[in-house]
Amino acid sequence: MRTSAAEGAAVPFRGLAAFLWTEVLVQAHENLAMATSIVVQGVLLVFVWILAPSLIGVALVGAVLFSMFAMGQRVLNEAAYIRIDHKANDLYLAGPLSPEAYFLGMSLGILVVYLTPVVAVGVLAEVVIRFSLVEAATLLLLALAVWVFAASIGYVFSTFFRDNRAIWAYSSLFFNVFGVLPPVFYPFDRFPAGLQPVALLMPPSAAAAILQNAIGATSLSSGELSLAVFGLAAESTLLFLLAILWARRTVQEV
Amino acid sequence: MSVEALRSEDLRKIYTQRGAPPVTALAGVSLNVHRGERVALLGRNGAGKTTFLKIASTLLRPTSGTIEVFGHDVGRAPEKARPYIAVVPQEGKPFFHLTPREQVYTYLRARGLGREVARSRTEESLERMGLTEFADRLAITLSGGQRQRTMVATVIATEAPLLFLDEPSIGMDPFARRDVWESLRNLTRRGSTILLTTHYLDEAEALSDRLYIIERGEVLVTGTSEDLKRSVGGTLKVSLAGGARVVESFRSFGSCVADGEHLTVIVAPERLGELMELAVRSHLTATVGPVTLEEAFLRVVGRSINED
Ligand SMILES: Nc1ncnc2c1ncn2[C@@H]1O[C@H](COP(=O)(O)OP(=O)(O)O)[C@@H](O)[C@H]1O
Numbered sequence: 383m384r385t386s387a388a389e390g391a392a393v394p395f396r397g398l399a400a401f402l403w404t405e406v407l408v409q410a411h412e413n414l415a416m417a418t419s420i421v422v423q424g425v426l427l428v429f430v431w432i433l434a435p436s437l438i439g440v441a442l443v444g445a446v447l448f449s450m451f452a453m454g455q456r457v458l459n460e461a462a463y464i465r466i467d468h469k470a471n472d473l474y475l476a477g478p479l480s481p482e483a484y485f486l487g488m489s490l491g492i493l494v495v496y497l498t499p500v501v502a503v504g505v506l507a508e509v510v511i512r513f514s515l516v517e518a519a520t521l522l523l524l525a526l527a528v529w530v531f532a533a534s535i536g537y538v539f540s541t542f543f544r545d546n547r548a549i550w551a552y553s554s555l556f557f558n559v560f561g562v563l564p565p566v567f568y569p570f571d572r573f574p575a576g577l578q579p580v581a582l583l584m585p586p587s588a589a590a591a592i593l594q595n596a597i598g599a600t601s602l603s604s605g606e607l608s609l610a611v612f613g614l615a616a617e618s619t620l621l622f623l624l625a626i627l628w629a630r631r632t633v634q635e636v
Numbered sequence: 637m638s639v640e641a642l643r644s645e646d647l648r649k650i651y652t653q654r655g656a657p658p659v660t661a662l663a664g665v666s667l668n669v670h671r672g673e674r675v676a677l678l679g680r681n682g683a684g685k686t687t688f689l690k691i692a693s694t695l696l697r698p699t700s701g702t703i704e705v706f707g708h709d710v711g712r713a714p715e716k717a718r719p720y721i722a723v724v725p726q727e728g729k730p731f732f733h734l735t736p737r738e739q740v741y742t743y744l745r746a747r748g749l750g751r752e753v754a755r756s757r758t759e760e761s762l763e764r765m766g767l768t769e770f771a772d773r774l775a776i777t778l779s780g781g782q783r784q785r786t787m788v789a790t791v792i793a794t795e796a797p798l799l800f801l802d803e804p805s806i807g808m809d810p811f812a813r814r815d816v817w818e819s820l821r822n823l824t825r826r827g828s829t830i831l832l833t834t835h836y837l838d839e840a841e842a843l844s845d846r847l848y849i850i851e852r853g854e855v856l857v858t859g860t861s862e863d864l865k866r867s868v869g870g871t872l873k874v875s876l877a878g879g880a881r882v883v884e885s886f887r888s889f890g891s892c893v894a895d896g897e898h899l900t901v902i903v904a905p906e907r908l909g910e911l912m913e914l915a916v917r918s919h920l921t922a923t924v925g926p927v928t929l930e931e932a933f934l935r936v937v938g939r940s941i942n943e944d
């Protein structure tokens with residue numbers, strides 16, 4: 383009997399490292415995409431530099447957070463593409479690889495490959511702002527939370543499509559509504575006062591507001607700060623858990 | 637008593653979509669695959685083969701009925717069944733930016749195999765599927781058939797206890813198809829069980845211990861390909877050039893199919909002499925050959941279509 387190797391089914395995150403590595407290999411061939419991944423951020427930085435050079439520090443921090451958010455859109459596109467065009471779900475998920483390892487491995491693989499330009503922007507931000515250790519740690523933590531949120535929502539969203547073309551329309555919406563429009567690249571207090579609570583509930587702008595507050599580029603009331611911190615923490619955690627459950631559920635189509 | 641590798645009972649699948657009438661893809665399929673068996677699922681396009689394989693491989697929820705993989709209920713506890721299986725999906729493709737060697741190796745690693753085992757299985761599988769020459773080229777530069785070979789190499793390398801292959805040899809040249817057959821035979825020798833679909837009836841005949849013909853979501857017949865061929869009334873086939881004109885005089889020998897000028901008659905060996913005499917008297921040129929599975933399939937499924 384050769385079925386004994388199969389005992390001990392359903393280990394959470396089984397296969398994570400190996401699938402992460404697979405995705406890194408897959409993504410690493412996309413040199414051009416890696417370079418263009420930073421174009422939107424670069425353009426917005428140039429705008430800020432021309433229009434309000436004093437805000438370039440804020441914009442650089444925004445660019446880091448925005449980039450982390452944009453990784454989620456890559457997860458959305460990648461997950462849908464390999465499922466629809468390559469039948470990768472059928473190949474990988476009808477087997478011992480756990481669905482959450484598939485989701486997380488794919489997301490981390492994309493992150494690893496596309497992180498270099500983001501780190502470059504982060505270094506530039508450091509040069510301009512001269513972060514304290516606490517501020518640098520805060521930025522890292524916020525970037526992580528934004529990424530978790532974006533990757534999770536990207537994966538969940540990807541499962542709703544049967545056709546890759548339909549995604550294009552949504553991805554730019556996603557990108558612009560969460561990342562470009564709200565105060566990510568510019569100070570939180572310039573955002574219309576009535577809409578500020580909304581911005582504090584959107585992960586990229588919440589993270590930006592917290593960091594701007596830390597470096598003195600904006601000043602949040604303690605209520606606003608709590609809303610941003612707890613909102614971001616809750617949204618990232620919940621979305622991550624949802625994505626894991628969703629990944630497990632959607633292996634089997636209805 | 638050991639459990640079956642696969643067992644389904646009264647399995648039904650009705651696809652429902654908003655704004656479209658429901659489609660009954662499986663209308664109560666009961667079948668079983670014994671351990672170590674190679675079973676082919678045959679049927680016309682849309683018969684329900686892919687639907688069955690998707691349900692069996694835990695990728696699609698059945699509407700009703702039960703299905704078990706090594707005794708694990710696929711509908712209720714799919715995660716228990718998954719470690720036993722591997723799938724070549726219909727129209728699957730390897731990652732374009734991996735080489736066949738990377739594709740097979742990383743896949744085995746993602747399934748939890750250790751480095752050493754994964755490496756040696758990868759090399760063996762690439763060799764078996766005739767991919768050694770292309771093993772280090774990105775899949776995007778490979779031909780369709782070479783990509784399909786990569787998919788098959790990836791999945792057979794798992795040596796999973798139960799393999800599902802949905803049209804695995806599609807787009808392959810006759811040599812590659814034979815590589816697939818040999819690889820699958822080798823797998824069952826090592827103890828794996830195989831359920832595959834194919835539209836190449838010579839493949840089904842060469843490869844499967846047993847087959848099921850599915851038509852409109854129901855099992856029409858099951859048995860060996862010999863059983864199936866016998867069921868159409870004879871094991872010999874006589875082609876009569878120009879015989880279409882006189883089809884009536886040959887009806888008594890067995891099933892007759894006119895194709896243009898030609899007439900094909902399926903006949904039992906005992907009556908061959910009698911038939912040949914009639915052919916000579918009618919000034920017809922006759923060619924005798926064995927009945928193929930394809931002919932048996934056409935007749936069995938054709939009969940079922942005509943009944944409605
Ligand atoms: N996702 C789906 N939604 C609705 N109908 C479907 C879907 N998938 C397959 N079908 C229908 O179910 C039937 C069986 O399809 P399938 O199992 O793919 O057949 P086969 O693999 O034998 O060619 C067909 O009539 C097909 O149109």
Ligand SMILES: [Mg+2]
Pocket residue numbers: 685686687726802
């Ligand atoms: Mg099919």
